Amino acid sequence: MQPPLGIIEGFYGPAWSWQARAQVVSRLARHGYGFYWYAPKGDAFLRRRWQEPHPPAQAAEMKAFARHCESQGVAFGIGLSPYEVYRQFDGAARRALADKLALLAELGVQRLALLFDDMPGDTPELAQRQAEVVAWVQAHLALPDLAVCPTYYTDDPVLDRVFTPRPPDYLTQLGKLLDQGIDIFWTGEEVCSRAVSPAHLRQVAERLGRQPLLWDNYPVNDGDRMSRHLHLRGFTGRPASLAGELTGHAINPALQPTLTCIPAITLAASYRLGDDYCYLAATREAAIEVLGPELGRQVCDDLLALEDAGLGRLSDERQARLRECYGRYDHDGAREVLAWLAGAYQVTDEMVQTQ
Incomplete structure (x- = not known):
C-alpha cells in the first residue's frame, strides 16, 4: 500500500526554475506522486512580504505551472507563511489575508498549507491564536484540502533552542482546536529524521488527534552544512508499514531538481516493494x-x-x-x-x- 505521495518545495537557498519544476512533476507523476506544494523559503511574497501580490510575470508562471500540474493529474498547492500574523490577527490582518487568498485562488491553487514553522513561539496561547487564524481561513477559502505546519513540528529540541521553548501541550491543544479535516505536518523525531517508525507516528497521532502528514526532510540539502553534499541515495528508514499511519508523505526536495528525482523514485519503490526493497539497487535503477x-x-x-x-x-x-x-x-x-x-x-x- 502506498500513501498519497507528493512534493513540498520548502527549502532555503537558490530557487528552482519553473521549467525544472514542470519536469520534476512530469517525471514523478508516473511514480504515483499526486500533489505539489510550492513553498520555497526564497519566495518573499509567501513569507515576509506575504501581504504583497506576486509580480505579474511570476504570477503568470505560477498559473502556467498549476495548469501543468493539472495536466499530469497532480494537485497544485501553495504553502503560505503569513509571517507572525497570529500575534495580532486584527481587522487589517484579516483583510490582507483575504486579499492574498483571493489572489492565490486566481492562480489555480487546489491545496493550501498554512505554515507556522521557523517563527518564534513565544506568543501567549500560541495554539489558540494559530487555530483562530486557521479557522478563519477555512471559513473564507473554498478549498477542500487545507494543511497546517505547526511552529513545533517535531520533538527535536533544536526548535526550542532556536525559536524559544514550546508551550506545554502545544500539539495536543492545536490538534483539539483544528477541524478534523485539516492535515497537520510532522517531520518525525528530528527536523531531518534519520528514520521514521510506525510506533512514533502512532504516538504523534494520539497527541494530534489524527494521523500526521509527513513532511520528510530528505533529500533536502539546504543550510551551510548540507548544501555541501548531494543527497542521492535511495530512501532508508521509511518502512512500507508507514503507509497505514499517515495521511500523506511529502518530501522536501534537494536544491538540484534533476538529481532529486533519484531518491524520490526510490521512495515510491520502497512502498511498492515492501520487504523486497533494497535501497542501493533502487538507487541504481532510479x-x-x-x-x-x-x-x-x-x-x-x-x-x-x-x-x-x-x-x-x-x-x-x-x-x-x-x-x-x-x-x-x-x-x-x-x-x-x-x-x-x-x-x-x-x-x-x-x-x-x-x-
Whole structure:
C-alpha cells in the first residue's frame, strides 16, 4: 500500500526554475506522486512580504505551472507563511489575508498549507491564536484540502533552542482546536529524521488527534552544512508499514531538481516493494531512469565523493577529476553536479536568516 505521495518545495537557498519544476512533476507523476506544494523559503511574497501580490510575470508562471500540474493529474498547492500574523490577527490582518487568498485562488491553487514553522513561539496561547487564524481561513477559502505546519513540528529540541521553548501541550491543544479535516505536518523525531517508525507516528497521532502528514526532510540539502553534499541515495528508514499511519508523505526536495528525482523514485519503490526493497539497487535503477545508463552508473559509482565526502573533504585534485568526468555529459543532471562543484548551490547562514 502506498500513501498519497507528493512534493513540498520548502527549502532555503537558490530557487528552482519553473521549467525544472514542470519536469520534476512530469517525471514523478508516473511514480504515483499526486500533489505539489510550492513553498520555497526564497519566495518573499509567501513569507515576509506575504501581504504583497506576486509580480505579474511570476504570477503568470505560477498559473502556467498549476495548469501543468493539472495536466499530469497532480494537485497544485501553495504553502503560505503569513509571517507572525497570529500575534495580532486584527481587522487589517484579516483583510490582507483575504486579499492574498483571493489572489492565490486566481492562480489555480487546489491545496493550501498554512505554515507556522521557523517563527518564534513565544506568543501567549500560541495554539489558540494559530487555530483562530486557521479557522478563519477555512471559513473564507473554498478549498477542500487545507494543511497546517505547526511552529513545533517535531520533538527535536533544536526548535526550542532556536525559536524559544514550546508551550506545554502545544500539539495536543492545536490538534483539539483544528477541524478534523485539516492535515497537520510532522517531520518525525528530528527536523531531518534519520528514520521514521510506525510506533512514533502512532504516538504523534494520539497527541494530534489524527494521523500526521509527513513532511520528510530528505533529500533536502539546504543550510551551510548540507548544501555541501548531494543527497542521492535511495530512501532508508521509511518502512512500507508507514503507509497505514499517515495521511500523506511529502518530501522536501534537494536544491538540484534533476538529481532529486533519484531518491524520490526510490521512495515510491520502497512502498511498492515492501520487504523486497533494497535501497542501493533502487538507487541504481532510479539513477539510470533519470540520467541514462552511462551517467546513472557514474553517479552511483561516485556516491562516496558526492554524498558522503562532500565539498569540504574533496581535494582540489579530486574535484578537478570530477569536473572533467561530468563535463563530458550533455545532461541536466551532469550540469547540476558541475554547478554544485563550482559552489553554485551553497546556502549561507545569511540566506537562512533572511529568506
